[in-house]
Amino acid sequence: MKEECQARIACLQERLQQAELDGAFILYPIDIYYYSATRQNAALWVPTQGDPMLMVRKSLARAEQESGLDQLRPFPRSKDFASLFDGNKKIGMTFDVLPVDQYNFYQKMLPQAEFVDISMINRELRSVKSDWELERMRHGGVQLSRAFATIADLLKPGMREIDLAAEFESVLRKIGGEGLVRMRAFNQEMFMGLVVSGRSGSKGGFFDGAVTGQGMSNAVPFGASTKTIEPGQPVLIDYAGVFDGYIVDMTRMFVCGELDAQLQNAFDVSCRIQDCVAAELKPGAICSELFERSLKMAEEAGLDGCYMGPPGEQARFVGHGVGLELDEFPVLAQGFDMPLIAGQTIAIEPKFVFPKQGPIGIENTYVVTQQGGEKISVLSDALISV
C-alpha cells in the first residue's frame, strides 16, 4: 500500500502546486482512506512539498497497522495547531462534503489561513483508478456477478419485493459484500440497491437516477416494498456490490413468465444503447456527447419520452463514475463536457420507465480503455424468465 499511497499523494501535490496552494486538509473519511489506506477517524495534512501527516482521533493503533503513510500522530490539541501549520497561507479543502462547523473549527485554529475549495481536483484524481484499484474492482465485478447469477433460483411469482431483496442481499453478504454504499452528494443515499417490479418501479423519487422504487415508508422512500411480484411484470434488480470498499454497479431484468413485446423491445433498445456507449468508452471521448448519442438512439426508437425516468422526472445522464463512492466522476451527462481518461470506471445504465408497466433497462460497470469499455460486471446481460 505504501507505493500506492505515495503515487496518489504525488498526484494531489502536483495539482496543489498548479493551484498555487500550500497544502490541503483532507478531512472526509472516504478521501482519507483513498490517500492513506486507512478509514480511521482522522485528518490528513498534505503539504504541497514534503511528507503528508495523518492526525488520528481514533483508533491510532489501527491506523498505524493499516496506513501506507509514514507519519502518523494523535490529533493535535487546539493550542498546538498554529505551530504545526504555521506559514501555510492557502490551504485546500473539499467544500462539497465538509460541514460548515468543521470549516469553522479549522478557521478558528488557523485564523491567518485562507481555505480554498479543491472538490473538483479531488474528484478528478479519484476518478482515475490505478492498477491496484482496478484489480479490486474486477474482483468485485466477478463477485457481484456470482450473486446476480443466483437470482433466477430465488425469484418466485407472488413473492414480495422485500423478500427477494432480503434473500439476494444475504447472498451478497455471504460472498463478502460489505453492504455500505457510500454516496458523496449532499442529499443522496442508497441502501445496497433496488428490487422493484411493475408500477412500484415507475414511481418518481429523490434519487438522482432513472429508478427509485417505492420503499417501505416515506422516511426511506426507495428500493423494495411489500408489493408482490406478479407474472408478466418487469422485475428490475439494481445493486451496488461493495468489495474492499470499491463499488461495482449492475442491473439485470427478470420476469415471471413473459414480458410483452413493447417491454421486450425497450429492453433490446437499452442493451443496444449500452453497447454503443460502452464501445466509445475511450480516452478523449466527451462525456456529454455520449449522453447525447444515447438520447438520440432512444429518440430513434420512439422511447425518449420515458428515457431515464418517468415522464416529467427524466434524468439527463446515461452513466456515472463508480469507485469508493456510487456517485463519482465522470458523469455521462448533459453539460458534463470533460473528456474520458483511461482507467476511469463508469456504470452505464440506459433505462426506460413506463408509468403503467414499470421500468426496464440494463447496467454494467466498465473501465475506460484505448479499446473501449472493458466490462467488469461479467455476467450475461440477458433478461431472465423464470
Place this chain on the structure above:
Amino acid sequence: MKEECQARIACLQERLQQAELDGAFILYPIDIYYYSATRQNAALWVPTQGDPMLMVRKSLARAEQESGLDQLRPFPRSKDFASLFDGNKKIGMTFDVLPVDQYNFYQKMLPQAEFVDISMINRELRSVKSDWELERMRHGGVQLSRAFATIADLLKPGMREIDLAAEFESVLRKIGGEGLVRMRAFNQEMFMGLVVSGRSGSKGGFFDGAVTGQGMSNAVPFGASTKTIEPGQPVLIDYAGVFDGYIVDMTRMFVCGELDAQLQNAFDVSCRIQDCVAAELKPGAICSELFERSLKMAEEAGLDGCYMGPPGEQARFVGHGVGLELDEFPVLAQGFDMPLIAGQTIAIEPKFVFPKQGPIGIENTYVVTQQGGEKISVLSDALISV
C-alpha cells in the same frame, strides 16, 4: 401527518423567535423529513412567523402526496431567490451537517442575509419524541425483538461472523427493516449493525462506541468479518432496527457452549448498570451524572479498565439518543450536563471489552418517563447459550 408537522414547526418557530431569527432553511434531508413528513430532494423554508414552504427539486409529485405541509413549490430559480426571501436578515441553518458549498450557494443567493447555526436547537427539538413517533418506535422495538429472537436458531459453532450477519440481516429485512442506519456526525457511519465474536470484537476503531469489529476490509473497518465463531467465545450482536425511518438499538450476547466465569460476571455487571441507569431515566436527571454513576459501578466491580472500549480507547458515555438517526441527543456522557426531558428515547449500552477474550454487554432502547425508562426493545436480556 398534518397536525404532527404543524406541532413540530410550531416548536421550531418558538425557538427561532427566542433566538431572534427571521426564519430557518432546513436543508438536511432527515431534518426535512422530520418537519415536513417527506424525504424528497428539497429545501424547507420556515419563517419565524407564518407558514413554512417546501421547495422541491425532485420528486414534487411524491412530496405532494407525502407531505404534511400545505405549501409546496418547485425549487426556485436562482434569480427568484432574492424576491422570495427579501427582508429576512438572520436565518438559521444546521452547520453540523451542511456542506460549505451549500452554505456558499445560499450566501450567494441572499448576499444580505446572515446565517446562524441552529444545530443545537434542531437536535434538542428532535430528541423529544411525540406520541406519534413513540408509537412507531415501540412498533420498531417489537419487530427488532422478533428478529433477535431468531438468532438462537441461526447461530452454529464454526460459522463465520459474516454468515450469521447475512442470515440475521435477511430476517430483519423480511419483517420490514429498512436497513439504512443514518448517522449525523461528520465522520461516523454504520451498516445495520455488528456481529462480532471473541477478539475480533475487541479491536479498536473509528466508531464512537465501545465495540467496532474487524469488518471485511480496511475500507469498511467495522462489523462482521470472515472469522469463525468458536465455542466459548462471547458473541456480541448489536443491531439498529429501522422501521418507518425510526431506529431502535439493541445488543444481546450469545455463546456456543458456556462463557467463563469472568465474562459471565462482566455480563451480569453490565445488566445491573443498565438497569440502574434505566431506572433513573426520568425528566430532570442530568445526563453526565448517569454516566458517572455507571462508571462508578464499573469501578466497584473492578472492571473500569475495560469499560466502554478496549484499554486506551475507552468511550466516555453509556447511552445515546436514537430516533431518525443513530446518534441523536441526548448523550449520557461526560460533559453532557443537560437534564433529561420526558419523551426522549435513549439506547443504554454498558459494555466491557476484554482484549483477549472479546466484548460483552447489553443494550436496550428506552423512553424517558416520570416512572423511569420504558424499555421498548422488549426481548429478555438473558445471554443465550446454544
